[in-house]
Amino acid sequence: FFPQAYRIKCSHILQRHYWIASSRIVTPNALISGAVEVKGGKIVAVVEGDDWRRNTWSYQIIDYGEAVVMPGLVDVHAHLNDPGRTEWEGFPSGTRAAAAGGVTTLIDMPLNSFPSTVSEETLKLKIKAAQGRIFVDVGFWGGLVPENAFNSTALEHLLEAGALGLKSFMCPSGINDFPMTNSSHIKEGLSVLAKYRRPLLVHAEIQQDPEGELDMVDVGSVSPRSYSTYLTTRPASWEEAAIRELLTVTKNTRAGGPAEGAHLHIVHLADARSSLELIKEARSSGDSITVETCPHYLAFSAEEIPDGDTRFKCAPPIRDTDNKEKLWAALLDGNIDMLSSDHSPSAPELKLFDEGDFLRAWGGISSLQFVLPVTWSYGRKHGISLHQLVSWWSEKPAKLAGQHLKGAIAVRNYADIVVWDPEVEFELDDDHPVYLKHRNISAYMGSKLAGKVVATYVRGNLVYQGGKHAPAACGVPILAT
Ligand SMILES: NC(=O)N[C@H]1NC(=O)NC1=O
Ligand SMILES: [Zn+2]
Numbered sequence: 429f430f431p432q433a434y435r436i437k438c439s440h441i442l443q444r445h446y447w448i449a450s451s452r453i454v455t456p457n458a459l460i461s462g463a464v465e466v467k468g469g470k471i472v473a474v475v476e477g478d479d480w481r482r483n484t485w486s487y488q489i490i491d492y493g494e495a496v497v498m499p500g501l502v503d504v505h506a507h508l509n510d511p512g513r514t515e516w517e518g519f520p521s522g523t524r525a526a527a528a529g530g531v532t533t534l535i536d537m538p539l540n541s542f543p544s545t546v547s548e549e550t551l552k553l554k555i556k557a558a559q560g561r562i563f564v565d566v567g568f569w570g571g572l573v574p575e576n577a578f579n580s581t582a583l584e585h586l587l588e589a590g591a592l593g594l595k596s597f598m599c600p601s602g603i604n605d606f607p608m609t610n611s612s613h614i615k616e617g618l619s620v621l622a623k624y625r626r627p628l629l630v631h632a633e634i635q636q637d638p639e640g641e642l643d644m645v646d647v648g649s650v651s652p653r654s655y656s657t658y659l660t661t662r663p664a665s666w667e668e669a670a671i672r673e674l675l676t677v678t679k680n681t682r683a684g685g686p687a688e689g690a691h692l693h694i695v696h697l698a699d700a701r702s703s704l705e706l707i708k709e710a711r712s713s714g715d716s717i718t719v720e721t722c723p724h725y726l727a728f729s730a731e732e733i734p735d736g737d738t739r740f741k742c743a744p745p746i747r748d749t750d751n752k753e754k755l756w757a758a759l760l761d762g763n764i765d766m767l768s769s770d771h772s773p774s775a776p777e778l779k780l781f782d783e784g785d786f787l788r789a790w791g792g793i794s795s796l797q798f799v800l801p802v803t804w805s806y807g808r809k810h811g812i813s814l815h816q817l818v819s820w821w822s823e824k825p826a827k828l829a830g831q832h833l834k835g836a837i838a839v840r841n842y843a844d845i846v847v848w849d850p851e852v853e854f855e856l857d858d859d860h861p862v863y864l865k866h867r868n869i870s871a872y873m874g875s876k877l878a879g880k881v882v883a884t885y886v887r888g889n890l891v892y893q894g895g896k897h898a899p900a901a902c903g904v905p906i907l908a909t
């Protein structure tokens with residue numbers, strides 16, 4: 429794939445055949461002490477015990493002791509904003525941060541870049557922008573927008589060109605060239621996707637009573653610096669209304685239904701009350717639906733967000749503590765399937781730190797590098813297991829994105845691996861190396877976390893270890909075939 433001289437720069441190690449050893453390897457069925465044998469970028473054996481050492485040269489063994497060896501994280505929801513808004517993030521900075529955080533694959537959202545990824549041509553621009561500039565593997569969702577929703581040929585071209593699925597919004601997206609869709613658009617999109625067996629991802633909020641919202645803000649009776657003001661402008665009823673409407677369409681995805689084969693994935697669920705109940709009901713009726721939430725909804729609660737600290741602004745908003753506990757319970761019960769970052773940074777100016785205006789600041793949490801330690805740090809208080817972490821961050825997201833050779837430490841899979849130490853604590857202070865383009869917009873800066881990433885392997889390349897990235901960007905653009 430790469431010439432020899434270049435390939436060497438892809439990895440901190442020269443070997444293409446080696447063993448990764450540890451006393452805590454997370455395989456699909458067990459936690460084992462042993463080794464993962466890697467050859468030509470793939471996992472060729474997973475062996476328990478010590479016997480394998482007898483026939484192995486010592487220079488071929490990378491022994492991580494008691495550090496956890498796990499499949500790399502697959503983040504199905506990240507906005508890298510490249511091409512077109514690289515002053516917000518970009519492929520090189522975003523994927524270096526991913527590698528440092530143990531994320532070995534990420535799927536880029538079709539909006540916030542310019543142009544938006546809504547056609548074969550614009551997807552080609554993405555792929556071109558990614559070439560030689562990504563440190564981990566990157567796939568692409570295409571956009572479902574009013575302009576292409578009733579044009580099945582255009583959607584087919586976008587899917588044939590390799591989009592892993594489609595994404596749409598049911599409320600304004602914040603980006604003018606990515607308008608929102610209604611349930612008719614979504615129905616059309618699903619019927620095209622059914623043929624390809626690829627998912628539709630939906631930002632499920634429908635604006636309720638927009639006039640009421642304006643009234644409240646214009647009156648000036650509430651402070652735009654208070655998080656609770658923002659929360660009132662975007663209540664759980666927005667999520668509930670969107671999900672209710674989506675479920676009228678997902679009925680068709682049931683076995684024997686007109687859209688059998690289609691699948692709907694609800695992104696970043698924040699409301700753990702009525703919205704979640706609706707999803708549970710539909711699932712028990714056989715609708716093909718999955719749902720994700722994000723670490724910021726599990727780590728923070730509305731009551732704790734300081735006045736004017738717009739690093740915490742996102743949509744849907746972070747809700748109250750009781751809701752947060754319900755999200756954890758749903759995740760542990762399996763009613764929420766997986767996690768994603770919804771990493772959505774902007775230029776720092778757009779966070780309006782001087783004014784601290786929650787109503788006008790850019791909405792988006794910057795988190796990509798920290799999702800593993802954040803999930804672990806807050807999750808261990810809820811008694812989560814390593815297998816749950818792998819299910820939420822690797823297995824289920826890989827399946828959603830159609831990546832059957834990713835998401836598990838298993839023979840024949842790509843050697844996409846994160847090695848990390850759950851017991852090591854660290855502070856995200858000024859000295860902490862952060863590879864994201866703008867460290868100051870991340871809501872996690874200043875916090876103390878547990879779970880330090882030791883090493884990251886992508887397709888057998890040791891792309892990150894000991895705080896250092898391999899020099900060359902050898903991630904692969906992932907296209908659906
Ligand atoms: N345009 C965009 O990235 N919007 C994202 N930001 C956020 O907080 N929620 C979103 O959907
Ligand atoms: Zn969204």
Ligand SMILES: [Zn+2]
Pocket residue numbers: 505507537770772
């Ligand atoms: Zn998003």
